[in-house]
Amino acid sequence: MSLESLISATLAGLGYELVDMSMSAKSGLLRVFIDKPAGISIEDCTVVSNHLSNWLVVENIDYERLEISSPGMDRPLRNLAAYQRFMGEQVQVKLRVALAGQRRFVGALRGASDAQIELEVEGEVLKLDVANIDITRLVPNI
Incomplete structure (x- = not known):
């Protein structure tokens, strides 16, 4: 299973949709864009950040920084x-x-x-x- 599939499944368990993600090998920055029908708040980003930070450590996935965000008004449609x-x-x-x-x-x-x-x-x-x-x-x- 790919990292994207694993993160998507983890977020689904929390009630969120993975809209997009990117991982920079050079800087180690993992960007994750999330959504849910009611929209995303700062609190949602905090919940997901805390959960994914712990999950990434448990899964031994190497990253330097984690950034969680809403997809924005011009969100991509990927599925x-x-x-x-x-x-x-x-x-x-x-x-x-x-x-x-x-x-x-x-x-x-x-x-x-x-x-x-x-x-x-x-x-x-x-x-x-x-x-x-x-x-x-x-x-x-x-």
């Missing part, structure tokens, strides 16, 4: 559950390989499956293969 949760919202999608000469699209999320997402861009629904998506982020509604 089917996230796509389904934010159906109808505006998203920005960056593709690995261009489609019709374009790699970036902004539109309303209209459908999602394990294989592709449907994005409404200027009245036209595009079907984008999940395997070709580099990253999808929410567009903040301000």
